[in-house]
Amino acid sequence: MAQRIQNLRRAPTSDSMARALDLSGRRWALRIVWELRVGPLNFRALRSACGDISPSVLQSRLHELRNDQIIEKIPGLGYRLSTGGEKLFQVLAQLDKWSGTLSDGSRRSK
Amino acid sequence: MAQRIQNLRRAPTSDSMARALDLSGRRWALRIVWELRVGPLNFRALRSACGDISPSVLQSRLHELRNDQIIEKIPGLGYRLSTGGEKLFQVLAQLDKWSGTLSDGSRRSK
DNA sequence: AATCATTGCTACCGATAGCGTAACAATCAG
């Protein structure tokens, strides 16, 4: 593993990766993708799945995610992952596994 | 009542995953981890690697990431990924691959 | 020692993003 890091030593962060990281850095963006993993959810169901996130923020994220073609809106059904979104979900599945190792004594710092 | 269709079966998002997603949702958090993949960087180098992020935000993220034991501070060397941080890096490597497929026509929406 | 450069970091403040609540029109059930 130290070797793997070694090999990447000179690769600068790609534009696409910077975009992906920027996307991830918006509140609720990944959570929304994660909640859609089980199938389509409509606006209100999605909202409650995310712990009653503010509807204005949800609306923003939905637009952005649609813009990036990660989710799509199906009239009468709600929102669901696109093909690309399902690929992103695979990554999040890894994150889910990793999250189990997150130290527990970590509450918001200041 | 239409809700009977929605909330049938769903593995609820675990607390640890919610924490991980929350962490990812803070600006620059994952980018910082990503930039540290090449090895330790000191405060100013890290800042410039992230595209001259505001030092106050960087400082906050560094505290939080240290709190979650994702990075550690090495006196005289700067900041580097901890063991857990390197595991997170593996996940980000997946994200990096995925990012290549991110649709290009997506500029910030509002 | 005096000077200069570099370091990590903080202070300040304007700008933006996010939150919470309340509503709205449209649709559909009864």
Add this chain to the structure above:
DNA sequence: CTGATTGTTACGCTATCGGTAGCAATGATT
């Protein structure tokens, strides 16, 4: 019709972010 449920927007408030400047501490150079 009435009443419930939908997606969505409006509003005002707070928290977070961003940009610039500046500090004290350390180390090198003269």
